[in-house]
Amino acid sequence: xxxxxxxxxxxxxxxxxxxxxxxxxxxxxxxxxxxxxxxxxxxxxxxxxxxxxxxxxxxxxxxxxxxxxxxxxxxxxxxxxxxxxxxxxxxxxxxxxxxxxxxxxxxxxxxxxxxxxxxxxxxxxxxxxxxxxxxxxxxxxxxxxxxxxxxxxxxxxxxxxxxxxxxxxxxxxxxxxxxxxxxxxxxxxxxxxxxxxxxxxxxxxxxxxxxxxxxxxxxxxxxxxxxxxxxxxxxxxxxxxxxxxxxxxxxxxxxxxxxxxxxxxxxxxxxxxxxxxxxxxxxxxxxxxxxxxxxxxxxxxxxxxxxxxxxxxxxxxxxxxxxxxxxxxxxxxxxxxxxxxxxxxxxxxxxxxxxxxxxxxxxxxxxxxxxxxxxxxxxxxxxxxxxxxxxxxxxxxxxxxxxxxxxxxxxxxxxxxxxxxxxxxxxxxxxxxxxxxxxxxxxxxxxxxxxxxxxxxxxxxxxxxxxxxxxxxxxxxxxxxxxxxxxxxxxxxxxxxxxxxxxxxxxxxxxxxxxxxxxxxxxxxxxxxxxxxxxxxxxxxxxxxxxxxxxxx
Numbered sequence: 001x002x003x004x005x006x007x008x009x010x011x012x013x014x015x016x017x018x019x020x021x022x023x024x025x026x027x028x029x030x031x032x033x034x035x036x037x038x039x040x041x042x043x044x045x046x047x048x049x050x051x052x053x054x055x056x057x058x059x060x061x062x063x064x065x066x067x068x069x070x071x072x073x074x075x076x077x078x079x080x081x082x083x084x085x086x087x088x089x090x091x092x093x094x095x096x097x098x099x100x101x102x103x104x105x106x107x108x109x110x111x112x113x114x115x116x117x118x119x120x121x122x123x124x125x126x127x128x129x130x131x132x133x134x135x136x137x138x139x140x141x142x143x144x145x146x147x148x149x150x151x152x153x154x155x156x157x158x159x160x161x162x163x164x165x166x167x168x169x170x171x172x173x174x175x176x177x178x179x180x181x182x183x184x185x186x187x188x189x190x191x192x193x194x195x196x197x198x199x200x201x202x203x204x205x206x207x208x209x210x211x212x213x214x215x216x217x218x219x220x221x222x223x224x225x226x227x228x229x230x231x232x233x234x235x236x237x238x239x240x241x242x243x244x245x246x247x248x249x250x251x252x253x254x255x256x257x258x259x260x261x262x263x264x265x266x267x268x269x270x271x272x273x274x275x276x277x278x279x280x281x282x283x284x285x286x287x288x289x290x291x292x293x294x295x296x297x298x299x300x301x302x303x304x305x306x307x308x309x310x311x312x313x314x315x316x317x318x319x320x321x322x323x324x325x326x327x328x329x330x331x332x333x334x335x336x337x338x339x340x341x342x343x344x345x346x347x348x349x350x351x352x353x354x355x356x357x358x359x360x361x362x363x364x365x366x367x368x369x370x371x372x373x374x375x376x377x378x379x380x381x382x383x384x385x386x387x388x389x390x391x392x393x394x395x396x397x398x399x400x401x402x403x404x405x406x407x408x409x410x411x412x413x414x415x416x417x418x419x420x421x422x423x424x425x426x427x428x429x430x431x432x433x434x435x436x437x438x439x440x441x442x443x444x445x446x447x448x449x450x451x452x453x454x455x456x457x458x459x460x461x462x463x464x465x466x467x468x469x470x471x472x473x474x475x476x477x478x479x480x481x482x483x484x485x486x487x488x489x490x491x492x493x494x495x496x497x498x499x500x501x502x503x504x505x506x507x508x509x510x511x512x513x514x515x516x517x518x519x520x521x522x523x524x525x526x527x528x529x530x531x532x533x534x535x536x537x538x539x540x541x542x543x544x545x546x547x548x549x550x551x552x553x
Contacts, residue, residue: 001027001120003075013108017091019100025074030117032110044072049110051079058089065093075100118263149175149265163244169236170346170400192240193407203247214247215240218262235407237342282306283363283374290428299425321390322419323373324435330411337366344371393418393453405448415442420454433470479549482532497525
């Protein structure tokens with residue numbers, strides 16, 4: 001399509017500020033950016049949309065425009081929502097480099113322009129994509145006609161007879177038919193990640209059973225498919241579009257159509273990522289308070305602010321768990337924190353959950369090379385054995401280990417640590433240290449994808465002098481707090497009984513004599529201790545754990 005056609009479309013609200021003689025330029029795509037140097041994501045022919053967040057002063061306009069011209073873009077469209085009128089220095093720079101410049105009225109969303117360009121560019125070759133885009137416009141609204149990526153995939157099925165799924169890199173079905181075979185999404189995600197690591201351009205074709213699938217990467221709308229960016233920065237977070245068909249038999253027009261569909265899905269992905277911004281900021285604020293040793297009352301106040309955002313409709317403050325993740329690559333200077341953050345947001349979603357935003361109750365921050373998730377638990381129930389439910393490290397990676405291993409491709413590792421549930425702001429610092437220590441335990445194991453939980457820290461083997469004080473306190477509290485609480489409520493003297501029982505080397509007769517109790521009464525108290533702590537005082541390991549907990553308390 002031509003730039004002139006954009007200017008003639010009243011619904012786009014574009015106003016030409018310069019470049020009248022260049023309106024016959026061809027537009028081949030669209031990109032939204034606020035980077036100071038977006039050139040590595042440009043392949044030429046794009047209409048570049050910007051909110052001008054990159055501009056700090058007048059001197060920034062000239063180098064920005066020069067980079068766009070060198071990349072061969074068709075035109076620049078600047079939004080008026082941030083600064084009002086478009087700065088004169090940008091107008092002058094565009095005129096100097098003969099780059100057409102449009103002003104976008106503050107009432108017009110960049111998504112509207114993106115959809116229009118995608119529809120026109122692809123629709124010139126495939127009219128059926130126009131129907132997809134029209135439906136997608138309704139999907140982007142908040143009214144009853146919305147529905148997320150499922151709407152686009154339904155139309156692919158009804159109009160083009162194509163079964164397709166939008167999948168996460170961990171193999172979660174974000175959208176698509178519910179009839180996918182068991183384990184199929186995870187297998188497709190693993191095949192896609194393995195192919196992506198080779199650097200081959202999509203679509204990637206794979207045969208599973210008797211069916212052939214074509215796998216299209218869904219990249220952020222701010223990235224070019226030809227970007228030189230290291231694939232490891234995004235391979236563990238990019239979505240994919242899996243189509244049950246052999247794209248090798250398709251004409252060029254059909255391939256262009258599906259590439260256009262991935263751009264539409266990318267808009268939804270970007271919208272979901274934008275919605276995560278608030279949750280990420282909340283996690284970062286709480287994390288900074290915890291790490292700087294802020295008063296529990298201050299942390300509790302911040303949690304009260306976070307709770308309605310993470311758990312809408314919940315009256316009381318929930319319990320919390322902390323999960324720490326780290327992504328490491330061999331022989332690569334990549335910042336691991338953002339990669340781990342995006343991955344952890346996906347891992348912590350129930351693999352059976354569907355829809356683009358089931359992670360709206362998870363807040364993940366990153367610091368350095370690690371990501372830290374603050375996971376609210378609306379209620380913490382107790383199993384028959386006395387253990388508390390919540391996120392379990394063993395189950396956390398069970399459904400995602402194979403896809404992630406394919407994406408790591410022999411030169412990367414993912415390690416995670418999970419804390420116990422805590423009941424107050426005062427326990428968060430200990431939970432954070434506990435999760436970090438559990439992750440270090442996971443890192444000591446073989447394998448590309450490993451996790452460890454707080455249960456694995458509850459052993460005297462790990463309670464050595466180099467273990468952080470907060471982990472020691474968490475260990476002691478987990479063993480003794482249930483007994484102290486019970487003693488406080490019932491005056492049962494379980495703690496003195498435990499001390500005496502250990503001092504008597506587990507002898508029922510000697511302990512009963514020392515405490516002036518009947519042996520049956522002693523057996524009842526020891527049974528209550530075992531029930532409350534899920535430990536067995538006939539086992540040497542559990543006796544040692546109690547011995548150390550009492551000594552450290």
